Amino acid sequence: MSNEIEVDQLVTSQLEAVGQRYTNNRRRLISILLLSSKPLTITQILEIDPSLAQSSAYRNLTALEEAGSVVRIVTSDDHAHYELAEEILEHHHHIICSPCGEILDFHLSESVERTLEASLKKVADQLGFTLDTHRLDLIGTCTSCRGNA
Amino acid sequence: MSNEIEVDQLVTSQLEAVGQRYTNNRRRLISILLLSSKPLTITQILEIDPSLAQSSAYRNLTALEEAGSVVRIVTSDDHAHYELAEEILEHHHHIICSPCGEILDFHLSESVERTLEASLKKVADQLGFTLDTHRLDLIGTCTSCRGNA
DNA sequence: TTTAAAATAAGAATGATTCTCATTATTGCA
DNA sequence: TGCAATAATGAGAATCATTCTTATTTTAAA
Numbered sequence A, B: 001m002s003n004e005i006e007v008d009q010l011v012t013s014q015l016e017a018v019g020q021r022y023t024n025n026r027r028r029l030i031s032i033l034l035l036s037s038k039p040l041t042i043t044q045i046l047e048i049d050p051s052l053a054q055s056s057a058y059r060n061l062t063a064l065e066e067a068g069s070v071v072r073i074v075t076s077d078d079h080a081h082y083e084l085a086e087e088i089l090e091h092h093h094h095i096i097c098s099p100c101g102e103i104l105d106f107h108l109s110e111s112v113e114r115t116l117e118a119s120l121k122k123v124a125d126q127l128g129f130t131l132d133t134h135r136l137d138l139i140g141t142c143t144s145c146r147g148n149a
Numbered sequence C: 001t002t003t004a005a006a007a008t009a010a011g012a013a014t015g016a017t018t019c020t021c022a023t024t025a026t027t028g029c030a
Numbered sequence D: 001t002g003c004a005a006t007a008a009t010g011a012g013a014a015t016c017a018t019t020c021t022t023a024t025t026t027t028a029a030a
Helices: A004-017 A024-035 A042-048 A054-067 A110-127 A143-147 B004-017 B024-035 B042-048 B054-067 B110-127 B143-147
Strands: A070-073 A081-084 A093-097 A103-106 A130-141 B070-073 B081-084 B093-097 B103-106 B130-141
Touching: A004 A024, A004 A054, A024 A042, A024 A054, A024 A070, A024 A081, A042 A054, A054 A070, A093 B110, A103 B110, A110 A130, A110 B093, A110 B103, A110 B110, A110 B130, A130 B110, B004 B024, B004 B054, B024 B042, B024 B054, B024 B070, B024 B081, B042 B054, B054 B070, B110 B130
Parallel strands: A093 A130, B093 B130
Antiparallel strands: A070 A081, A093 A103, A130 B130, B070 B081, B093 B103
């Protein structure tokens, strides 16, 4: 799903399902996230498009999150990061640089992913949990932060 | 490492290594976390021992985190959770109930854990990251929250 | 003991996020 | 097309977890 038109159709129906409209501001947010290769903070989003109002950006990202189009990523960093949901981007994981807070996406091989999911399902069952998703983060230091050490 | 004396010795040396003392307040925090079967928020910690000052609890948990004795767990929940570091508790993962924010620990089988770690190491190398740790969270709904739905 | 350095605790300050509310845009309907 | 009724917007205020400040107390070592 790299095509903006397809994405727009999906987001439209996701928003509709929760009684929300796909407005211009929301389109701009989706478009910014689609063009980015990595999760962005609100600050970064507002730098990319300074015409967006901060309060509206927060509100709209929350609406898009409730619709299931956007995911909010919380780390030890002060700022939350936002990216398109897996229904749009594909299932993936995050590698986080703890010095600078930068987040990159990565994929695990199909087979490792399947093994993992089977184990996780078993654990959730034993604990009586209904599973929505899992989250796998690598925490370390990126090349450029290592250089500055 | 379930023995409080052993834990105290380890924490003492961990604090010492970063030039910090193992004071009474810090002992109380470690003891509270040792007695808890799950990660606690500051609020919960202060409820367990109301004689602790909030500002000191924050400062001391940060000191203990810098020493590597305590880990701060950040989720979508408003409050961070704290638990003893893996050097004390053993490597494990978290299952998070998104409605109520509760966090429980779980373990993965040795073999799954090894498979996973090998893959993660490879990914980090490819991206030029130095890895500190990984974090695997399950997100879902616990039995009692499901009951209230 | 004395003293210098570290820890404590109370409250103030910070800052990301959320809320409020007056204004503007959009939708459905006559 | 025109008109409510409803939803979205944006500016700034409010919230609240966390961090900072500072005066006081505790600790460790000589």
